[in-house]
Amino acid sequence: MRIQFFRKSGKKAPFYLPEWKAEASKDVGFALSMIFSSMAGSISSRLNEAPNKHFLSFLEMLNFSLIPARPARAPLSFVLSEGAPGDVLIEASTRVSAKGSDGETVIFETEKNMLATPSKIMSVYSTIAEYDEIFDHSLSVNGRNQTDLFAEQDSLQEHTLYIGDEELFNLKQGTIDVFF
Incomplete structure (x- = not known):
């Protein structure tokens, strides 16, 4: 959002301040333009959140409540290595990672103890x-x-x-x- 405001102010600058070159990045005008863009972006994002906040307030007024947050769950499969001597205990809170849809690594933890068997x-x-x-x-x-x-x-x-x-x-x- 900040970058959009900065670009718009750079395009409008020649009409309001013809003597200022908006492309120059080492002057006071550039710094003021960045400060303005940052503040305008922050205000704009807060204003964009207002309808959702009003809607939640309306629902609270009607005594509706949001569903409480829950941890994500995913089915997991464990495969024992070749030559494993027998059953292997996988303890609760064992960390497991996987690639998310965006390519980022997502870390899960097991909820309970479980036994991986070579069966x-x-x-x-x-x-x-x-x-x-x-x-x-x-x-x-x-x-x-x-x-x-x-x-x-x-x-x-x-x-x-x-x-x-x-x-x-x-x-x-x-x-x-x-x-x-």
Whole structure:
């Protein structure tokens, strides 16, 4: 903002002070122009914030409150080095860094202790309880095939009822009715 004011004042200077050369950077006029640009930029940015401050005051008057600040969260994956002897404890507050969308390094901390294991996923199953279905996605492990979880596939769910007991169903008379 300050630079914009400085450029505008430099363009207008020949009309108000024709004897002053705005390009000269080692005179009093240049210093005054920089001071003016800095003050004008500061005032302008404060005035631009006024509508938001008024809106927040309006919301407070209506007893609305802002959502309290929360720390950012991100899912993390830890991969053990080859030849790791066993499980590795990753303690709470362990610092982890990643590149942000702007290329800057972002630092995270783990919230809780966690255990990194050298185990590997061998099979993956998903269920849809509402439809009583079970799906096997094991071919997708390690990127062998692509799959969509919970998509229409052949369900592995079977319903079988076995009834058998030598004493319980040894009826001398009567019937047993089973309804489904």
